[in-house]
Amino acid sequence: MTGFLLRRLGQSLLLLWLVSVIGFAVLHLAPGGPLAEFTLTPGMTAAELKRIAHQMGLDRPLPVQYWEWFRRMVVGNWGRSYRDNQPVLWEIGARLPATLELMISSTLIAVLLGTWIGVLGAVRRYSIFDSLATVGAMIALSIPTFWFGLVVIYIFSVLLGWLPPGNLHTTGNSSFLNYAWHLIAPATVLGLVTVAIWSRYMRSSMLNVINQDFVRTARAKGLPQRVVLLRHSLRNALLPMIAIAGLQLPTLLGGALVTETVFTWPGMGRLFLDSIGYRDYPVVMGILMLSALMVIGSNLVADILYAVADPRIRLR
Amino acid sequence: MTAAEPVLQVDGLRVRFASDAGAVAAVNGISFALDRGETLALVGESGSGKSVTSLAVMRLLPPPPVCEVGGRISLAEAEGGVRDLLALPEEAMCRVRGDRVSMIFQEPMTSLNPVLPVGEQIAEAIRFHRAASRRVALAAATDLLERVGIPEPRKRLGSYAHHLSGGQRQRVMIAMALACNPEVLIADEPTTALDVTVQAQILELLRRLQQETGMAVIFITHNLGVVAEIADRVLVMYAGRAVEEAEVATLFRRPLMPYTAGLLASVPRLPEAGCKGREGVRFAAIPGTVPDPLALPSGCSFHPRCVHAKPGLCDSEVPDLEDAGPGHRVRCRRWRAIDGS
Numbered sequence: 001m002t003g004f005l006l007r008r009l010g011q012s013l014l015l016l017w018l019v020s021v022i023g024f025a026v027l028h029l030a031p032g033g034p035l036a037e038f039t040l041t042p043g044m045t046a047a048e049l050k051r052i053a054h055q056m057g058l059d060r061p062l063p064v065q066y067w068e069w070f071r072r073m074v075v076g077n078w079g080r081s082y083r084d085n086q087p088v089l090w091e092i093g094a095r096l097p098a099t100l101e102l103m104i105s106s107t108l109i110a111v112l113l114g115t116w117i118g119v120l121g122a123v124r125r126y127s128i129f130d131s132l133a134t135v136g137a138m139i140a141l142s143i144p145t146f147w148f149g150l151v152v153i154y155i156f157s158v159l160l161g162w163l164p165p166g167n168l169h170t171t172g173n174s175s176f177l178n179y180a181w182h183l184i185a186p187a188t189v190l191g192l193v194t195v196a197i198w199s200r201y202m203r204s205s206m207l208n209v210i211n212q213d214f215v216r217t218a219r220a221k222g223l224p225q226r227v228v229l230l231r232h233s234l235r236n237a238l239l240p241m242i243a244i245a246g247l248q249l250p251t252l253l254g255g256a257l258v259t260e261t262v263f264t265w266p267g268m269g270r271l272f273l274d275s276i277g278y279r280d281y282p283v284v285m286g287i288l289m290l291s292a293l294m295v296i297g298s299n300l301v302a303d304i305l306y307a308v309a310d311p312r313i314r315l316r
Numbered sequence: 317m318t319a320a321e322p323v324l325q326v327d328g329l330r331v332r333f334a335s336d337a338g339a340v341a342a343v344n345g346i347s348f349a350l351d352r353g354e355t356l357a358l359v360g361e362s363g364s365g366k367s368v369t370s371l372a373v374m375r376l377l378p379p380p381p382v383c384e385v386g387g388r389i390s391l392a393e394a395e396g397g398v399r400d401l402l403a404l405p406e407e408a409m410c411r412v413r414g415d416r417v418s419m420i421f422q423e424p425m426t427s428l429n430p431v432l433p434v435g436e437q438i439a440e441a442i443r444f445h446r447a448a449s450r451r452v453a454l455a456a457a458t459d460l461l462e463r464v465g466i467p468e469p470r471k472r473l474g475s476y477a478h479h480l481s482g483g484q485r486q487r488v489m490i491a492m493a494l495a496c497n498p499e500v501l502i503a504d505e506p507t508t509a510l511d512v513t514v515q516a517q518i519l520e521l522l523r524r525l526q527q528e529t530g531m532a533v534i535f536i537t538h539n540l541g542v543v544a545e546i547a548d549r550v551l552v553m554y555a556g557r558a559v560e561e562a563e564v565a566t567l568f569r570r571p572l573m574p575y576t577a578g579l580l581a582s583v584p585r586l587p588e589a590g591c592k593g594r595e596g597v598r599f600a601a602i603p604g605t606v607p608d609p610l611a612l613p614s615g616c617s618f619h620p621r622c623v624h625a626k627p628g629l630c631d632s633e634v635p636d637l638e639d640a641g642p643g644h645r646v647r648c649r650r651w652r653a654i655d656g657s
Contacts, residue, residue, distance in 0.1 A: 213426040219376055220421075221441040221492065222414030224407070232429055239431070311476045312430055 004315040008303070012296045019292040020073070020285070024066050027284055033058065034082045034279045056082070069285065078289075079282035083275070088286040092268060096290075098168055099267035101179075102259065103252055105187040110194035111245070117195070118202020119234060122210060133199060140196035145255050149189045149262035156185060166264035186263040190255050194248055201244050205237040212236075239310050246302025249295050321392055322349035323532050324373070324417070324500050329387035331368050331377065331556075340609045342368045344556035345387070350500065355526065355533040357547035357564070359540065359579070363606045365556040366536045370502045373534075374419050375401060375409050391416065391500075415445040418493040422505040424485035428477035434488045435461075435473025441495040460491040464521060483514035487521065494525060501526075502534045507542060519546055540583050544568060549643070552576045555607055555617035558637060562644040572646040572655055574622045578602040616648065624654050 035053055038044055053059045057068065072079065078088040121130040157165035163185045164170070169178045209215065210233050218232040257269035264270075268287055275283040307313045331343040343365040350356050358366040368377070377383045390398035391412065401412065418441075421427040429437055438460055439453035448456070454473060461469035464487040477485055486506060493501055503522065507515035523546060526533055535546055543550055543564065550567045552560040552575065560573040571577040581600040604621035607613055613620050619630035626649075635649045648654070 213421060213423055214429040216376060217421065217427045217489070217492070218429065218440075220374055220413055220419045221444070221495075222410045222412065223440065223444055224410050227440075227444070232432070235431055236429070310431060312478050 001315050008300055016292055023288045078286045081283045082280045083278050088282045092286055095268045095271045105183055106191035109191040110198050114195045114198025115202050117199035119206050121203040122206035137196040137200050140192050145258045146262055152185050152189055186259050190259040205240050209233045209237040242302050242306050246299040249298045253291050323352045323392045324350040325390045327388040331372050332384045334381055337610050341556055346558050348551050350532045352532055353530045355546055355548045357543045357550045358536045360553035361606050364553040366553050367504055370504050370536055414441045415496040416498055417500040418498040419502040420489045420493045420506050422508050424489050430477055433474045438492045438495055445496045464491045482510050486518055500532050504536045559647045566644055572640050572651040573648045574624050575618045624650050
């Protein structure tokens with residue numbers, strides 16, 4: 001186990017470094033730059049621009065800029081935002097809770113709903129429910145998140161007026177219910193794709209399990225259907241889902257980006273988009289590194305959980 | 317209750333599976349009776365319907381429309397009378413399964429749940445059928461493991477299937493099946509996946525447990541060596557029908573159905589003393605293969621492979637099961653002629 005963790009740690013660090021190099025390169029290769037906003041300032045001269053660029057260290061060769069950023073990053077100094085001069089970590093820290101709130105709640109929706117749909121679809125294979133779930137998943141996977149978000153806002157906020165069109169909570173009202181009320185639409189929109197994916201994987205995993213010999217053994221013992229399904233089948237069918245859950249995080253992060261923008265959700269995803277627009281390199285790099293860390297970390301956790309949940313697996 | 321009353325009686329059991337090419341009759345009217353404490357062997361090639369018969373008794377076949385089961389399966393009640401298992405609602409059937417009739421399977425590795433400790437899996441049936449607490453059920457599971465010859469049973473409670481050897485796994489399966497002292501145990505090729513030496517141990521164990529508990533056993537196998545060792549009576553199946561039924565000694569001494577004779581002849585034997593090496597020894601085989609259940613031959617299903625088949629007689633009608641002696645029934649139009657020759 002220790003050997004496994006050390007090896008995975010080494011691999012993760014290498015991966016993070018690669019992400020940082022590629023991210024940095026792509027970001028600086030994109031046309032435009034953080035100086036673009038200054039060019040519109042009245043009375044700005046080329047010499048003045050050059051001075052600012054020099055001050056920000058942007059006139060140095062890219063590898064040098066990277067090295068300067070990198071050596072500070074590893075010791076926890078992630079720099080300051082070009083936009084408002086706040087520390088990057090502080091900026092991210094202020095936005096992360098909203099994103100986590102959205103991601104966790106949509107994951108809960110996705111896992112609970114997706115498991116239920118998948119299990120029922122497998123148990124009643126080819127039934128009307130199963131067909132509807134299959135078609136529904138296809139539709140859910142085909143709908144672009146931004147469009148679905150707008151439709152939800154149009155129907156439930158504009159036409160019906162049941163749900164707020166965006167934001168974390170009503171200003172001046174920070175009760176739990178108010179937060180939950182604001183969360184319903186964005187969490188559902190973000191969870192939709194994951195529900196679809198999760199229910200499809202769950203269905204095939206469950207189908208795979210309920211035709212196995214040990215399920216027949218469980219039934220031969222006289223156990224009622226409910227026990228056979230939950231204790232013997234679902235438990236086995238959920239094992240491969242742990243890995244799927246680990247792999248779902250990037251999808252979720254990408255979806256959060258869009259959902260937060262549509263629902264004016266003050267989260268990390270929107271900060272990321274805004275910062276890209278401003279070419280706010282330190283903030284973009286900071287969010288990139290944090291996201292990569294989350295994805296790599298969740299996969300590691302999935303691997304460890306896998307070994308905990310399945311007695312046949314020993315990590316080496 | 318009289319001892320002569322069978323504990324389980326199957327009458328005219330039919331099983332049909334729906335398939336894209338039409339309904340497949342896997343079992344075509346099987347009848348047999350099982351006395352208390354008796355071992356009945358169901359023998360036949362793959363596809364003869366012996367496993368389907370046992371799954372039908374357990375009501376473990378898929379529900380209609382995939383699979384249609386007809387006939388009567390009567391289980392004797394303690395207070396007299398019988399109960400038709402095929403007419404029971406699923407809930408009542410759950411209380412019969414694993415309690416009064418239980419089953420062990422061919423492949424002990426895949427038949428055990430890989431992520432539950434074996435102790436839990438044995439205790440489960442006791443907890444459900446006897447409404448016992450977890451602690452009581454686990455204590456009972458320890459006793460059961462000891463009875464089936466697992467060393468250090470208390471330690472083994474927490475083991476998983478992958479910790480055990482093939483023979484031990486089958487012992488665990490047997491412990492699980494015996495958890496509630498069933499009146500009938502169905503053993504579906506329980507030794508096929510095991511080494512020969514382990515096979516003998518498992519057979520010995522089953523025989524011993526049967527003597528201790530007085531349960532009746534339906535033993536499904538294609539291995540006639542195993543039949544000779546464990547069975548009291550044999551039912552030979554071919555293409556979903558019973559073709560011969562007899563006491564084991566009678567069957568081995570005087571097989572009447574040409575198919576049974578062929579099966580017996582195909583058992584490999586060591587060359588006679590004095591024979592030179594392995595040369596010249598060939599396995600006797602029954603020519604041809606098991607017929608396609610979608611296109612069964614007319615008349616006797618076995619006639620295309622039968623050396624005694626007579627055109628016009630064997631291919632016209634399905635022969636009846638005829639009495640050929642005490643407890644000996646055979647489905648062959650020509651058994652008298654063959655027996656006399």
